[in-house]
Amino acid sequence: MAGRVVNAQTRRLGWMLLLVAVVIALVVATRPTSHDETVDQRVQRIAGELRCPTCQGLSVAASPSETARLIRSDIRRMIDEGATDAEIEGAYVERYDEWVLLQPESRGLSALVWWLPAVFILGGAAVLVWRIKSRDVVSAFDERSTDERVRRARDAVRADGVASVAAKNPDHDSGAEIGAIVLGSGQGSTSRRVETGVDDGEDQPS
């Protein structure tokens, strides 16, 4: 039973991983490339990667400000002069520092922006796997202990008979419980009550 639960959980985890892989593949596959791009599209793309210096949280592409319009013209001029994307972005980094890049560079302290989410995702996955594994161990332990309880109950029935067990535990309906266990249910609260009543002896009247 516990094995089936673990299998179902493993299968579900597998599906989740597959789904994540498909989403990543789709994002990568549908990512726009710089081939066959018009000058306007290129200006917009580069402007979209730059922060508008006179705005709050807007890219140069998104801002209607005069400064942003002038920067777009400046980008177009640089494109006309044959500058590469890296050269254009480099010119703006030189003027405004790396702050001007909306997508921070993956080095120095800025690298934290890239690495932290990955660390948290991997950490989360590790915790998930750990939780599933520890549940697996607990389930296996429960299974073993249930078998053990059934075996002990059987021994008790054989040794003393149902009546003597009932006499030992007048407050518990042990006979019926043990009968149920012997008949093969051995699950849930019944098995726990048998363990308390028969084996532990803590609740037994003195």
Next chain:
Amino acid sequence: MTSIQTGRSSRRAWTIAGVAALFVLAILALMVVSLGNDPRADNQRLENKAAPRFLLNTVDGQVVDSAELLGGVVIVNFWNSWCVPCRQEHPDLVKFYDLHASDPDFTMVGIVRDDSESAVREFLVANQTPWIIAFDPDARASLDFGTFGQPETYAIDADGIVRASFFGPASVADLEQMLTKARLGEQS
């Protein structure tokens, strides 16, 4: 619930709280780092670096080339006619210019940022502005200096190195301090 279960739950709660606290700390650290990187909080970004070269048309039909100004100190002021702090700053600029107009090593250039030529000319008719005023129609100079707005003022030494900068309306005292730094050059 047994004491073992209680212990486990409490340990789990502490683990979750610890992870959440780490996450919050990491986000805060990132915010502090990003704020520290905001050049708008640091107007000294260009200081001790070569001033960007500019070649602009002036209001009186001349051309001002920053390369030709090397050998003397240059005060560059980005401004425009509609900006209220620029208007507030204007009387101080006039006073400061009058104090140094006759200094042989002194030049002051006002570069119009983000304004129309007609509005600037109208302003100049109404307000005495004896220093060089140049237009920057495609914002090349404004962008090369990495301006965020106006007024912004830079003091450039004889070797073309920015020695002081000021964001916002500068007083005569601020401008004097900038000029001193530019005159001192490397010693400042």
